[in-house]
Amino acid sequence: MVASGNDDGSSESNVQVSVRCRGRSESEKKGGHTNVVKCNARVNNTVDVLCPNALTATFAFDQVFGPNTAQVCIFVD
Secondary structure (H helix, E strand, O other): OOOOOOOOOOOOOOOOOEEEOOOOOHHHHHOOOOOOEEEEOOOOOEEEEOOOOOOOEEEEOOEEEOOOOOHHHHHHO
């Protein structure tokens, strides 16, 4: 069963979910691996998971940080 809302019946939440997408490591680049995650931080705070030979799955978050985001920016926001 999935719970939603607060004890008072409202749909507001005190929990926010943030995600940080990382870039490929050097070994992943050398191995020819491709990115399968696309961060849409500036557009609509979604992350697209690009599945070869399948549909793209899109997930929404309260905040999305791309691979070029500095560590300090994550904790300031």
